[in-house]
Amino acid sequence: MRNPRTGWLLLSPTLIVLIIFGFLPFLYVLFVGFNEWNIFAAEDGMRFNGLDNFRRLVFDDDFLNSVGLTAKFAVFAIASEVVLGFLLAQMLTRNFPGKSLFRIIHTFPLMVAPIAVGAIWRLLVIPGFGPVPFLLDRWFDIEYLIGTYPDQALLTSVIMDVWHWTPFVTLTMLAGLSSIPKEPVEQAKVDGANRFQVFWYVTLPFLRPVLLTTIFIRIMDAIRTVDEVSMLAGGGPGTRFTGIYIWRVVFPRTDYGYGSSISIITLYLTIVLCWLLFIGISGQGKDEVE
Amino acid sequence: MSQSAAQRFRKLVGTYAFWVFMTLLTLIPIWWMFVVSMRSRVELFARPNLAISRIFLENYSNVLGDSSFQRYMSNSLLISTCNALLVMVLALLATYALSRYKLVGKDNIFFWLITNRMAPPAAFLLPLFLMFTRSFRIGDWTLFDTQLGLILLYCVFNLPFAIWLLKGVVDGIPIELDDAAMIDGAGLWGVLRHVIVPLAAPGLAVTAILSWIFAWNEYLFAANLTSVQARTITTALAEFVTVTGTNWGELAAMSMLTLIPSAIIVIFAQRYIVMGLTFGAVKE
Numbered sequence: 076m077r078n079p080r081t082g083w084l085l086l087s088p089t090l091i092v093l094i095i096f097g098f099l100p101f102l103y104v105l106f107v108g109f110n111e112w113n114i115f116a117a118e119d120g121m122r123f124n125g126l127d128n129f130r131r132l133v134f135d136d137d138f139l140n141s142v143g144l145t146a147k148f149a150v151f152a153i154a155s156e157v158v159l160g161f162l163l164a165q166m167l168t169r170n171f172p173g174k175s176l177f178r179i180i181h182t183f184p185l186m187v188a189p190i191a192v193g194a195i196w197r198l199l200v201i202p203g204f205g206p207v208p209f210l211l212d213r214w215f216d217i218e219y220l221i222g223t224y225p226d227q228a229l230l231t232s233v234i235m236d237v238w239h240w241t242p243f244v245t246l247t248m249l250a251g252l253s254s255i256p257k258e259p260v261e262q263a264k265v266d267g268a269n270r271f272q273v274f275w276y277v278t279l280p281f282l283r284p285v286l287l288t289t290i291f292i293r294i295m296d297a298i299r300t301v302d303e304v305s306m307l308a309g310g311g312p313g314t315r316f317t318g319i320y321i322w323r324v325v326f327p328r329t330d331y332g333y334g335s336s337i338s339i340i341t342l343y344l345t346i347v348l349c350w351l352l353f354i355g356i357s358g359q360g361k362d363e364v365e
Numbered sequence: 366m367s368q369s370a371a372q373r374f375r376k377l378v379g380t381y382a383f384w385v386f387m388t389l390l391t392l393i394p395i396w397w398m399f400v401v402s403m404r405s406r407v408e409l410f411a412r413p414n415l416a417i418s419r420i421f422l423e424n425y426s427n428v429l430g431d432s433s434f435q436r437y438m439s440n441s442l443l444i445s446t447c448n449a450l451l452v453m454v455l456a457l458l459a460t461y462a463l464s465r466y467k468l469v470g471k472d473n474i475f476f477w478l479i480t481n482r483m484a485p486p487a488a489f490l491l492p493l494f495l496m497f498t499r500s501f502r503i504g505d506w507t508l509f510d511t512q513l514g515l516i517l518l519y520c521v522f523n524l525p526f527a528i529w530l531l532k533g534v535v536d537g538i539p540i541e542l543d544d545a546a547m548i549d550g551a552g553l554w555g556v557l558r559h560v561i562v563p564l565a566a567p568g569l570a571v572t573a574i575l576s577w578i579f580a581w582n583e584y585l586f587a588a589n590l591t592s593v594q595a596r597t598i599t600t601a602l603a604e605f606v607t608v609t610g611t612n613w614g615e616l617a618a619m620s621m622l623t624l625i626p627s628a629i630i631v632i633f634a635q636r637y638i639v640m641g642l643t644f645g646a647v648k649e
Binding site: 077078092104107166183185189195288299322326 | 377380381383384387388390391392394395397398401409414415455456458459461462463465466467468469472474476478479480481482483484485486487488489490491492493495496517518520521524525526528529553578581582583584585598599602603606613616617620623624627628630631632635638
């Protein structure tokens, strides 16, 4: 009754769009990654140079730093978002008057364009008229200059990301929490489990797939963050993440070959990381079926 | 399990205190942007404070009166809406295929679909630029600087997300319902229309909403693959930051204006967003 050919037919528009606008550019980037190609170079056009680009990036301190910074940024931001999002979702499972109003307000940041998020936070922290440097200086005597101190810039980016994306985590967690069956939780309580035990042995296993999926999506998007951070800090110290570094190599420096090879490696690292999470998600599903 | 009234009251106060605090944290940055949008250039550099001293609408009237702003806004609306609809339809068909048919290597196809969202955008701009300006050319017409180009391109990061979201929803619909409808004589379209679409409605709604928002918010591709005709509102925002000085008041005013459409959508679609966001990770 179900002819695979019909299935392929249904899948084909999606495949065609993604092959044209996703896979072909990928092949091109892959190809350019093995070439030396710089618009400003003395000789014109591409020159095949094998693995030179990849050899170069292993010793490129700027690139390695950018990977380290991206990792730091992703770990701090995503960990805070998951913890905070879970707590907020937990709070939202209770009923109290005005709950939906609070929830709607809490989802607002999710709807703001990354570039506008960057603008908002830049307005908050800009030396001269931003309230954050002013208040930090006045109340805590802290000199706050994101253009000068890399740690402050990184921390500000993390806080901005947490502000922007925690609502997303809250919503997915809420969807996950509200579909956990009541009985096991009640049963555990009857058996004398305390709150932490209920959370650890009942809620968390049920929530694991949602949790991993959410982390997957956040990792995927955090690694390719460009807009908001470059708007916030203009690519200053402490925020030179891989996405922004690629941008700098490809555009102001027009070093297409090298930029492409960095992209390929970054994409590869992202895929490996996400593949591991993906196995975690679908592996869980298989256990339940059996 | 009975609680005294005092206990319950204390708990309620705690809940409200917490949420009011969270709400302030959420709103202060947006409020500050609003404050900036209501100030003239001179007032901005006075001592920072979070109060609005007077109604100053010049920033808004400047932005709204600008004819390119109107074009940007209508482009953004058109592109986001068409993209959301296209993504919803394509994702529904693809998800149905992945969920119901025995296709060779479909797990790998599914993961490959998702990897399309992971590509770091900067390096992919060049091949896309070449493709838009050279490969898709009919006479004088190219895909560069057209709304159609962005509508199709945004599928690359919206479709993976949409298919992932819908996969769980469609997998959750018992296949017996399809079979029953087929026995009653429904064809493929009949099954899709009368079984899948009604049951997957919350998931479809949230797919469309999130696709709409992602498309509305996209900046990098829009900035580099359009020049005049098809520019979107986010590119206009970035244009305010110039080497010679940034017009913060108008930037803030325009940012406020870009929030309005998404805010409206979120308020009306709140219910679906929570219902539809399980990514099929929840097995019932």
